[in-house]
Amino acid sequence: MSYAMIFPGQASQFVGMGRELFDADGQSRDLFERAEAALGLPLKRLCFEGPLEELTETRYAQPAILLVSHLCQSYLKRHAVKPAVVAGHSLGEYSALVAADVIEPLRALELVALRGRLMFASGEQTPGTMAAIIGLARDKVEACCARASEGEVVQLANLNSPEQIVISGAIAAVKRAMEACTTDGAKKAVPLTVSGAFHSALMATAAEELGAALRETEFKTASVPVIPNVTAQPTRDGAELRDLLIEQLTKPVLWCDSMTAMRTLDSGPVLEVGPGKVLMGLMRRIDRGAKVKPLGDMQNIDAWLNETRTGEAQA
DSSP states (O other): OEEEEEEOOTTOOOTTTTHHHHHHOHHHHHHHHHHHHHHTOOHHHHHHTOOHHHHTSHHHHHHHHHHHHHHHHHHHHHTTOEEEEEEESTTHHHHHHHHTTSSOHHHHHHHHHHHHHHHHHHHHHSOOEEEEEESOOHHHHHHHHHHHHTTSOEEEEEEEETTEEEEEEOHHHHHHHHHHHHHTTOSEEEEEOOSSOTTSGGGHHHHHHHHHHHHTSOOOOOSSOBOOTTTOOOBOOHHHHHHHHHHHTTSOBOHHHHHHHHHHHOOSOEEEESSSSHHHHHHHHHOTTOOEEEEOSHHHHHHHHHHHHHHHHHO
């Protein structure tokens, strides 16, 4: 069985994620132990016990989400469920590349741990913020950012759905852009609790340092099409996927376009593989006809596997 698979990014974490797989599945437990040893991070404690405030820190949330997403995908694979096409939201693109056999899992965890540290440090060195703009067209949000910049960085960061666009940049510039968007007809302009201006030019130093590590990493030809955030165009080329990961830190996540491209390639059910249900909610706003199944823990995976096998047997 093969399905389109999407993988969550930061803000999908929750205390308790991955616990069932660790307790009941030997291979998952082994990977948790190897990941902790390789990264030197208390991933079991953070994932299973929290506190949520610590787990939510960029430097911890990113490797933790990747690890749990990979455990879910690996468990599915061992039950004969494979990807047909993959995409991941921001951080989730690394999970997608692991699922498509582009990067080895432990190397992906090392890269994501580095990415999280660099983004966290960048936010401390060059403070920035982000905000969600609800109910305003892309061209109008871009125009508001241009008017509000006043020489500072403020730009589109995440095009999550036709109704939701996230902007990112310097704190004062983002506030001015929020006011401009509200004046121009946005339903809401909501500040986000983040540690930096992700997917903006303020991440340039982090992108440069991450790029050095990415260029030292082997990127294989993908086993299935991957839809990168930066282009929203499917590719299997390893070198291209590496370059786009570097660009991803400073350019917007074209999630809405990516999901449209995915649905063109595969119009069947979509599996959200990893913690949370954020991407299912976004897909409902992008394509109401899409059926998305969130599979973020062992109980949900086993229940879905049983339903699928029962359906096949009856057919």
